[in-house]
Amino acid sequence: MFSNNNTILKTGDWIKAESLEGELIIGYIESLSSIEGIVKVRVVTSDNNQAIGKTIPFLSKRVKKLPVSNVTNKSQIEFLLDLALSTGDKEWFLALSAELNAMKQLVNGVH
Known part of the structure; x- marks a missing residue:
């Protein structure tokens, strides 16, 4: 974990960056090297x-941490479930599944 323009970066953070060729990159930090100031x-x-x-290395000063979003509806959770599956993040998938199930139980309790 280290600081980047008053923002703390850590493994798992979602970021956006621009490649040296000017392409927009959105992804998450897999690892950090505080000695070299590089995030993968x-x-x-x-x-x-x-x-x-x-996996692409970037200088930490060239990435911008994306804000944490608050999931508010079923379709957002379903999208994030697909993303968790595609990235192989089992812990995140299970947390999202529990959130979706809680939402379904709440809706079923209202009927």
Whole structure:
């Protein structure tokens, strides 16, 4: 974990960055090297389809941490479940599944 322009970066944070070729990269931090100031980012989406799924190193000062979003509806949770599956994040998938199940139980209790 280290600081980047008054923002603390840590493994698992979602970021956006621009590649040296000017392509937009959105992904999450897989690892950090505080000695070199480098973050390794797993690319989830990009202007360059060939970069998707790859891990790319960036200088920490070239990435911007994305704000944590609050999930508010079923379709958002379902989208994030798909994302958790595609990234292989079992813990996140289970947490989202529990949240979706709680939402379904709440709706069923209202009827």
